[in-house]
Amino acid sequence: MAEPDLRDLDVFVAVARTRNFRRAAVEIRVSVSSLSQRLRDLEERLGVRLMNRTTRSVALTEAGELLLSRVAPALRDVGDALEQVRDLRGVASGRLRINAPPPAVDLVLAPLAGPFLSAHPQVDLDIVSESGFVDIVSGGYDAGVRYGEHLAQDMVAIPLSGPQSYVVVASPGYIARRGRPKHPKDLLDHDCIRARYSSGVMHDLEFERAGQVVKVDPPAKLISTNMNLAMRAALDGVGIWATLDGYVGDAVKSGDLISLMEEWCEPFPGPFLYYPSRRQTPPALRAFIDFVADWRKREGRGK
Numbered sequence: 001m002a003e004p005d006l007r008d009l010d011v012f013v014a015v016a017r018t019r020n021f022r023r024a025a026v027e028i029r030v031s032v033s034s035l036s037q038r039l040r041d042l043e044e045r046l047g048v049r050l051m052n053r054t055t056r057s058v059a060l061t062e063a064g065e066l067l068l069s070r071v072a073p074a075l076r077d078v079g080d081a082l083e084q085v086r087d088l089r090g091v092a093s094g095r096l097r098i099n100a101p102p103p104a105v106d107l108v109l110a111p112l113a114g115p116f117l118s119a120h121p122q123v124d125l126d127i128v129s130e131s132g133f134v135d136i137v138s139g140g141y142d143a144g145v146r147y148g149e150h151l152a153q154d155m156v157a158i159p160l161s162g163p164q165s166y167v168v169v170a171s172p173g174y175i176a177r178r179g180r181p182k183h184p185k186d187l188l189d190h191d192c193i194r195a196r197y198s199s200g201v202m203h204d205l206e207f208e209r210a211g212q213v214v215k216v217d218p219p220a221k222l223i224s225t226n227m228n229l230a231m232r233a234a235l236d237g238v239g240i241w242a243t244l245d246g247y248v249g250d251a252v253k254s255g256d257l258i259s260l261m262e263e264w265c266e267p268f269p270g271p272f273l274y275y276p277s278r279r280q281t282p283p284a285l286r287a288f289i290d291f292v293a294d295w296r297k298r299e300g301r302g303k
Helices: 006-018 021-028 032-046 062-087 102-119 172-178 184-189 227-235 245-254 283-299
Strands: 051-053 058-060 094-100 123-129 143-146 155-159 166-170 192-194 205-209 212-216 220-223 240-244 258-260 272-276
Touching: 006 021, 006 032, 006 062, 021 032, 058 062, 094 102, 094 283, 102 123, 102 143, 102 245, 102 283, 123 283, 155 283, 166 245, 184 205, 184 212, 192 227, 220 227, 227 240, 227 245, 240 245, 272 283
Parallel strands: 094 123, 094 143, 192 220, 192 240
Antiparallel strands: 051 058, 143 272, 155 272, 166 240, 166 258, 205 212
């Protein structure tokens, strides 16, 4: 029987890493049925079961764990070699995978994705939006986006945007009904719109003025990580919302929302693009890094 080829091994590694047939199929751009058939063929050729799968889960067998530990590094070396060869053409190509938190996707990556792809038509951009922390190396990502306090020291990091700030907003109707808070602790007597992260944690709201830090845990009238829902609720007067300024700038300018306690909302550095320090940066990632630097310069984001 014929030996497995690289495509069979690519399928196996993708499923082993994601533990999900559908996500793996999207990642390597094949149908789920084709992926499943390739995996079955690989197991038949090797004469051993590599995975135990049900309708809800995928788990590697001992043989699967052994194969993954030996094959995954080899496939990465092959991929790096192919990228280096492509780089000789001077044209960025291939798939660029980036993991980023939702606010960075909404406010920073979304505006530049289209222009970047127009400038580099041979690159396919794969952006995964997740609020939890991930290991971008083991997750198969070329780069990630995080804020400075969450960056690993062994990563190369470059600024992705200029400073950002949180703002506290409420509708005119809510202010007329409940009054205007002047100090963070006043929020304890107000209805608020809050977010609970994927870990289940709902962090305190943190404010700073002239070096004084105040943390509060106000009551939540509405809890949601969906920005459209939170915005609609704020506009409808459900409660006070603390969010990034990029989400509500237009609504504040139009008067649909009122900015509160501005002296307690000091700016902080925006998100960083980070990636593993290695000798040869993939051409698609190098092109994205250069594009970000130029984008910030042209749009005034470096100020």
